[in-house]
Amino acid sequence: MSFVSHFHSDGWFRDLLCISWNFRTLSGSENIREFLSEVVDGKSRLEHSGLRDFKLDDHTVNSPSPFKFPGPQGIEGVQGAFTFSITNPAALGRGFFYLTRDVDGTWRALTLFTNMQELVGYEESSTNQYGLYEGQKFSSEEYVDAKFRAIEADPTVLIVGGGQSGLTCAARLGRLGIRALVIEKNARVGDTWRQRYPNLTLHTPAYMSSILYSPYPTNFPKYIPKGKLADFLESYAANHELCIWLSSIVAPNPMYDSSSARWTVEIQRGDQKVILHPKHLVLATGGGTPRIPTWNGMDEFQGTLYHSDFHQDAEQFRGKRVVVVGACNASGDICQDFVAHGAAEVTMVQRSATCVVSSTTAEKTYFKVPFPESNPIEDLDFRSNSMPRAFLLQLNKLGGTQHAKMLDEELHEGLRKAGFNLTWELEPGSGEVGLDGFATNRLGAGMMIDVGCGKLIVEGKVKVKQGQDISHLDKDGVVFQDGSKLSANVIVLATGNEPVLKTAGAFLGDKIAEQLSSMVWGFDSEGELGQTYRPSGHPGLWFAIGSFVVTRFFSKHLGLQILARELGIA
Incomplete structure (x- = not known):
């Protein structure tokens, strides 16, 4: 050939x-x-x-x-x-x-x-055209209301989850002329961000984290706080006329009828039960439910114990001894929060080595190079995604990661002296893939973009305890296999989230889950994201998760695949 x-x-x-x-x-x-x-x-x-x-x-x-x-x-x-x-x-x-x-x-x-x-013939439209039509006195509000009624009566696509991935996919599908209804369990769009810990900001700069079709205002900070982002997402849903049912829960075990190629989905909308029959079900529910380890004695601990997803108010623990189990992004942010609010002692329990890159180095090497601010984001998304992921990681192993490590040499040396273990390999001996590998292959697990916690560790304001083998909890704190102990008033489990498929499987039921690949997200054998924005293994079922960058680009591919199936040409 x-x-x-x-x-x-x-x-x-x-x-x-x-x-x-x-x-x-x-x-x-x-x-x-x-x-x-x-x-x-x-x-x-x-x-x-x-x-x-x-x-x-x-x-x-x-x-x-x-x-x-x-x-x-x-x-x-x-x-x-x-x-x-x-x-x-x-x-x-x-x-x-x-x-x-x-x-x-x-x-x-x-x-x-x-x-x-x-x-061809089904190109994405740039805007909705409406107003006062000749011979018909429809206002824009009446037009939107009629559009929403049509979507609610017969949605082609049901999107479960109204975070940035669900909203982006709904906006994209709307531009392709596909009726999409979003189901969101919270009372307001953006609550998935509002309800997280107080000092949370995006760890990627605004210029590369914009949502599809809508750049952030120029007066937004480089790293957007959660509240400002939540409000922007709420305005995004309104501005793009997305049809969303808030305070609504999708019941487990949806049924799929292969003869009609439609789902039967039960939704609890307030005090009303609604049955819908969409052709496509898109799960945009984020990175999985909280992963909570099981140790003996958890019920005996007399202090406060919770997962990092539920961290809200560090001020109430002023003067208390805090143990945070985990050493990645959420742990770093939460340790900073406790220090800022006067905790008597903050100790980070690191159970395995962490890939740490300072925010300054991340911007220089991973963000600004592929996403220079002055260029159209669509062109940058295209160029960035033109690179095969596996080849990019190969380049990182051949010198790209080493370059980033050199820029953070002083930080890394200080962390090592404080007893913090570092790695840039997904598996020992597999090569230093760095931040790219952890972000794309593990959905960010095992990495920390350092926005200040590293300095606190180096200065001793956040202590580090190597504790891969936690034995149990007692009434006063955490006991390790070697007999050592950390006394605590508060224990925060920054232990990440369950695999996406585990969370989705519990919702979909065993019969459907058995038809899916063993991996959603992460690299498949060719270096493509497993079953994400692409066929899942079950007809009419799609997964849409990931960062703003991922969703902004791949929502188009999800839309094209659904459109092709509706046209009978896939």
């Missing part, structure tokens, strides 16, 4: 929906050839898709330009975007390439990315 000859022998090909109705990443020319040669309707995948009309994109920030990857290998070449058409289905695509010279001097693809942008 002549197409494959344009790749390096160890080149990478990432395809999102152009060659198959899925997300695929292939490494090595032979694997690429095998994928493209698979037979679909009597033709190879490549021939069947009919990619054509290739044109360089020379009007955006992704116009062809030289590049050089950081690291000792000195990989450099030419990068750029292009557009193309797809024959089957009739669609428009956009791609991105990184070209380098082969040993014989020939330019070949180090990576190639192809991405479906629009289905």
Whole structure:
């Protein structure tokens, strides 16, 4: 196949929906050839898709330009975007390439990315057009009310969860002409943020964390506080005319009828029970329920014990001894909160090593490079996602992580002296993937973007106890396997959340859960996110979770897949 000859022998090909109705990443020319040669309707995948009309994109920030990857290998070449058409289905695509010279001097693809942008004839609309129609005196309020009534009567998509992922997907589906109803258990949009601990802010800067279609006001702080973000999400839902049922709970064990290809879902809306029959069910319920370890003696502890998800008021524990079990983002923020509110002693129990990157270094290396503030976020999302995730982690192992570590050398040395264990590997000996690996493969578990707790640890204001083997709790505190003990008035379990599939399985029931992959989120064997914004293994069931960056980009792919199924072309 002549197409494959344009790749390096160890080149990478990432395809999102152009060659198959899925997300695929292939490494090595032979694997690429095998994928493209698979037979679909009597033709190879490549021939069947009919990619054509290739044109360089020379009007955006992704116009062809030289590049050089950081690291000792000195990989450099030419990068750029292009557009193309797809024959089957009739669609428009956009791609991105990184070209380098082969040993014989020939330019070949180090990576190639192809991405479906629009289905022809069903393009995403930019706005809702309404007002006073000729011959009909409909006001905008009446138009929105009628639209909501139509959605509520027969939603094509039911989205469970009204956080940023659920809202983003609803906005995207609306632009594609798909009726989407959002079910939110809280009384207000944004309450999932309002109800979290007081000093919470986004750990990623506002310029890369904007929500789809709606940049934040220019007077917003770089790291947005939870309350301001919650209010913005509430206004977002109103401004984008999203149909949301608040204070509503979806009953467990929804039923799917394969003959009608519809779900039967029971919803408790206030004091009213409602039965809906959507074609698609999107679970946008976040990262799972709190993970609460079980130790002997938890009922005997005479102080206050709770999970970090429920941390609210550090002031009430002024002058008290605090133990926080866990050493990642939530633990760091909560330890800072206790110190700021005059706790007598704050001790962080670190049970396993943590990947720590200061917020300054994270911005320099992980945020600002792929997301410079002056450029359109859509173009930056596209370029950022053009890179195969597994190849990015490979680059990190070859020098990218080492560069970030050098910038934080003083912080890391201070943390080690204070007894804090550091790592940049997902598994011992697997290579230093750094922040990218923990964020994408573990949904942020095991990492800390340090916004101040590191300094408190170095200064001894937050003590560190290595305690992988907690034996039990007694009435006064935490007892470890070696017989040592931490006395405490307050114990906070910053122990993370259960896997998404465990939480979803409890809601969906065993019959449906058994049909799903063992992994939602995390990397599959090709380095793509497992069952997220892509087929889940069960018809009409989708998972939509992740950061603003992830949801902003992949909500489009979720919408295209649902639209294609509604059109009967997937």
